[in-house]
Amino acid sequence: MKSHTEYLTFNTKKRREYINITSEVESEVRKSGVQEGLVLVSAMHITAAVYVNDAESGLIEDIDQWADRLAPFGPDYRHHRTGEDNGDAHLKNLLIGFQVTLPITKGRIDFGPWQQIYYAEFDGRRRKRLLIKIIGE
Amino acid sequence: MKSHTEYLTFNTKKRREYINITSEVESEVRKSGVQEGLVLVSAMHITAAVYVNDAESGLIEDIDQWADRLAPFGPDYRHHRTGEDNGDAHLKNLLIGFQVTLPITKGRIDFGPWQQIYYAEFDGRRRKRLLIKIIGE
Amino acid sequence: MKSHTEYLTFNTKKRREYINITSEVESEVRKSGVQEGLVLVSAMHITAAVYVNDAESGLIEDIDQWADRLAPFGPDYRHHRTGEDNGDAHLKNLLIGFQVTLPITKGRIDFGPWQQIYYAEFDGRRRKRLLIKIIGE
Numbered sequence: 001m002k003s004h005t006e007y008l009t010f011n012t013k014k015r016r017e018y019i020n021i022t023s024e025v026e027s028e029v030r031k032s033g034v035q036e037g038l039v040l041v042s043a044m045h046i047t048a049a050v051y052v053n054d055a056e057s058g059l060i061e062d063i064d065q066w067a068d069r070l071a072p073f074g075p076d077y078r079h080h081r082t083g084e085d086n087g088d089a090h091l092k093n094l095l096i097g098f099q100v101t102l103p104i105t106k107g108r109i110d111f112g113p114w115q116q117i118y119y120a121e122f123d124g125r126r127r128k129r130l131l132i133k134i135i136g137e
Numbered sequence: 138m139k140s141h142t143e144y145l146t147f148n149t150k151k152r153r154e155y156i157n158i159t160s161e162v163e164s165e166v167r168k169s170g171v172q173e174g175l176v177l178v179s180a181m182h183i184t185a186a187v188y189v190n191d192a193e194s195g196l197i198e199d200i201d202q203w204a205d206r207l208a209p210f211g212p213d214y215r216h217h218r219t220g221e222d223n224g225d226a227h228l229k230n231l232l233i234g235f236q237v238t239l240p241i242t243k244g245r246i247d248f249g250p251w252q253q254i255y256y257a258e259f260d261g262r263r264r265k266r267l268l269i270k271i272i273g274e
Numbered sequence: 275m276k277s278h279t280e281y282l283t284f285n286t287k288k289r290r291e292y293i294n295i296t297s298e299v300e301s302e303v304r305k306s307g308v309q310e311g312l313v314l315v316s317a318m319h320i321t322a323a324v325y326v327n328d329a330e331s332g333l334i335e336d337i338d339q340w341a342d343r344l345a346p347f348g349p350d351y352r353h354h355r356t357g358e359d360n361g362d363a364h365l366k367n368l369l370i371g372f373q374v375t376l377p378i379t380k381g382r383i384d385f386g387p388w389q390q391i392y393y394a395e396f397d398g399r400r401r402k403r404l405l406i407k408i409i410g411e
Binding site: 005042 | 275310311312325326327328330332333335336337340344369370371374375376377379384385386387388389409410411
Binding site for chain 2: 001036037038051052053054056058059061062063066070095096097100101102103105110111112113114115135136137
């Protein structure tokens with residue numbers, strides 16, 4: 001069994017930002033030499049998400065508005081008694097999920113026609129990390 | 138390490154439909170010959186979901202109504218400027234998730250008493266695909 | 275390839291309860307002897323969740339209230355025609371997700387600074403199980 005690990009670092013300018021990381025993940029799959037296996041893409045922070053969806057700017061705005069409707073930014077969370085103001089970001093992380101596991105077939109991510117991998121930052125403007133772990137052979 | 142890959146194809150009659158695929162996934166696990174490992178079941182489209190829950194018709198209606206309450210079908214999404222009308226289906230995909238990873242123990246899916254695998258179509262009436270990837274030994 | 279499987283059992287006093295299981299999962303990773311691989315932590319019931327987030331008591335209350343706002347406990351679900359009263363717990367399971375897959379690097383869970391693994395019980399006061407499956411080498 002082969003394995004390969006890489007870390008990506010983000011430091012977004014805006015509090016919330018959506019970054020297409022498909023080519024970075026594909027590049028690590030190539031480097032790993034794995035032909036058949038799995039690649040885990042997982043945020044290392046609990047105020048960000050990783051998801052697979054469309055690279056369409058209108059949809060990305062829809063996702064942002066939808067996530068903020070269901071888990072609104074605001075001052076009323078108990079978590080804010082600790083001095084934080086990012087309770088919404090923790091809930092958005094739970095809503096959308098912090099990781100995806102993608103299949104590798106014949107050395108490539110085995111994707112459908114519109115699937116793209118996104119890192120969704122919900123509490124940015126500071127250094128955040130993401131892990132890519134590939135196993136297979 | 139062994140690996141095994143299969144694709145399922147769906148073309149539902151209704152826009153939204155919920156299909157129990159447990160026996161299809163179990164069949165692929167048997168074919169793979171894997172005794173200890175993981176099986177990834179992952180939609181290849183971004184307007185469908187894969188989840189594990191109960192095979193109870195009332196609950197399936199509850200899930201459908203709930204998903205449509207939190208991510209309603211309607212004309213107001215920015216994504217619709219592209220000519221699409223399926224913004225809700227993209228959000229339902231994010232709400233419920235597009236994949237599950239199931240444990241294989243002694244050659245079978247290691248499930249609790251009520252766990253069943255469902256493909257949830259949110260934008261059907263056309264050809265959609267799902268991938269089953271098994272790794273282990 | 276090595277593999278290792280363990281089951282945890284819960285029987286909570288309250289209907290809804292949030293239990294930090296990070297040390298139990300870390301212990302199984304050590305026992306497995308796997309240096310590079312994946313650990314799947316997956317509820318075996320469809321009325322519970324597994325998630326990764328902060329071990330902060332205020333946030334845990336926020337998560338509980340948020341999940342109950344989006345998937346409220348109540349008598350109106352079609353699923354209750356079967357005699358059950360836990361329709362909300364099935365929906366909370368779908369909202370938060372029933373499993374996480376964590377990377378193992380150099381024999382340890384490869385976590386960011388605040389990541390902790392939680393078992394979230396939504397329909398407790400009875401025996402429920404969770405599976406830990408480790409593969410790698």
